[in-house]
Amino acid sequence: MIPLNKETFFKEKEAIEGLCDFLRGSSKFSMGSQCREFETSFAAYQGRKYGVCFNSGASANLCLLQSLLNLGRLRRGEAVGFSGLTWSTNVMPLMQFGLTPVPVDCSPEFINVTSRELEERLKDQPLQCLFITNALGFTGDLDKIRDLCDQRGIILLEDNCESLGTELPAGKAGNFGLAATFSFYVAHHLSTIEGGMICTDDDELHEMLVISRANGWDRNLDPAAQKRWRDKYGVASEFESKYTFYDLAYNLRPTEITGFLGLHQLKHIQENVNLREKNYLAIERAFSANDELKALKHGHILKLSSFAVPIVCASPELRAKYLARFQEAEVEVRPMIAGNICKQPFYRKYADQKYDLPGTDFIGQAGFYCGNYPELSEDEIKVIVGCLS
Numbered sequence: 001m002i003p004l005n006k007e008t009f010f011k012e013k014e015a016i017e018g019l020c021d022f023l024r025g026s027s028k029f030s031m032g033s034q035c036r037e038f039e040t041s042f043a044a045y046q047g048r049k050y051g052v053c054f055n056s057g058a059s060a061n062l063c064l065l066q067s068l069l070n071l072g073r074l075r076r077g078e079a080v081g082f083s084g085l086t087w088s089t090n091v092m093p094l095m096q097f098g099l100t101p102v103p104v105d106c107s108p109e110f111i112n113v114t115s116r117e118l119e120e121r122l123k124d125q126p127l128q129c130l131f132i133t134n135a136l137g138f139t140g141d142l143d144k145i146r147d148l149c150d151q152r153g154i155i156l157l158e159d160n161c162e163s164l165g166t167e168l169p170a171g172k173a174g175n176f177g178l179a180a181t182f183s184f185y186v187a188h189h190l191s192t193i194e195g196g197m198i199c200t201d202d203d204e205l206h207e208m209l210v211i212s213r214a215n216g217w218d219r220n221l222d223p224a225a226q227k228r229w230r231d232k233y234g235v236a237s238e239f240e241s242k243y244t245f246y247d248l249a250y251n252l253r254p255t256e257i258t259g260f261l262g263l264h265q266l267k268h269i270q271e272n273v274n275l276r277e278k279n280y281l282a283i284e285r286a287f288s289a290n291d292e293l294k295a296l297k298h299g300h301i302l303k304l305s306s307f308a309v310p311i312v313c314a315s316p317e318l319r320a321k322y323l324a325r326f327q328e329a330e331v332e333v334r335p336m337i338a339g340n341i342c343k344q345p346f347y348r349k350y351a352d353q354k355y356d357l358p359g360t361d362f363i364g365q366a367g368f369y370c371g372n373y374p375e376l377s378e379d380e381i382k383v384i385v386g387c388l389s
């Protein structure tokens with residue numbers, strides 16, 4: 001059996017031994033110095049001013065939108081675009097917050113929104129914000145998408161939960177918009193078991209994320225920012241400040257275990273990404289001559305931080321043949337994320353307006369993926385190649 005994922009951590013033995021030592025030697029496990037250090041180091045790796053750590057990628061998505069609402073940069077009812085091929089908790093907060101979700105179609109060649117699909121949508125539907133998903137390590141032409149958003153005053157956010165480490169000539173995936181979210185759930189590029197992050201360069205947004213992550217209070221802000229908030233609301237004493245809640249919030253805090261594991265895994269992230277890219281390219285080379293399968297476009301990507309091996313068959317009928325091959329070879333597979341997310345029960349229950357997404361429908365009907373991870377052996381790669389040749 002070749003599972004979707006083998007190990008919880010890259011260099012697992014080292015990670016677990018390190019974690020045991022950390023737990024034995026520490027007396028504080030709620031969010032503290034390990035999380036702060038992880039935030040600073042992750043932001044430096046990503047090339048962003050701030051990192052704010054969360055207990056999951058879904059929490060990061062939720063907090064990002066809540067913070068923009070708190071700041072008045074988004075308002076209830078406003079139209080927010082999202083990728084037709086995405087994850088539930090990218091779209092659900094749009095509905096939970098009373099924003100108007102507007103799907104943007106994805107190109108089967110890129111398995112992502114490109115500037116072409118975005119321009120098409122913008123012809124009949126203005127957007128206040130675009131919360132784009134970079135799917136399975138791949139991206140659309142993010143530089144052109146950013147230009148379109150800039151020209152039209154659209155706030156660009158990236159859900160980069162599946163594409164940590166992917167890099168385009170114009171910069172890293174996750175660095176094209178106001179902010180980006182990341183997931184550190186098991187099987188993602190960097191695992192802290194559960195965990196997430198938001199990166200941004202925006203001072204005001206960073207402050208609101210910190211407030212909205214933890215109860216609405218100011219305890220995790222630096223002293224100068226605390227003073228500003230306390231002065232603004234006339235909070236006269238340190239005593240009173242302890243239970244002063246400034247804006248709408250949750251408790252989405254990570255623990256020190258997240259911080260410790262994140263720092264450990266971050267040390268090895270480039271090796272991890274390089275191995276995933278090498279595996280993907282070896283598999284792709286072997287099946288690119290097969291005209292029953294569509295090779296995905298990634299010529300616009302400098303570093304392909306492969307999350308999994310996405311396969312798009314030339315037709316939905318052909319998918320059955322390849323799924324049978326993978327089953328026979330005991331290689332675990334999954335649907336192409338949620339397919340067209342607008343066809344999911346939750347979406348049909350709550351969305352008022354219907355949009356055609358032919359590209360995303362095709363990806364959902366003709367696509368599937370199998371795992372790609374650093375521990376994949378050469379023999380296992382041969383088995384996968386055998387299924388695709």
Ligand SMILES: Cc1ncc(COP(=O)(O)O)c(C=O)c1O
Nearest residue numbers: 056057058087161162183184185
């Ligand atoms: C695109 C995308 N966004 C958000 C999430 C949510 O991340 P988490 O599982 O850490 O909550 C995922 C999870 O896989 C995802 O793939």
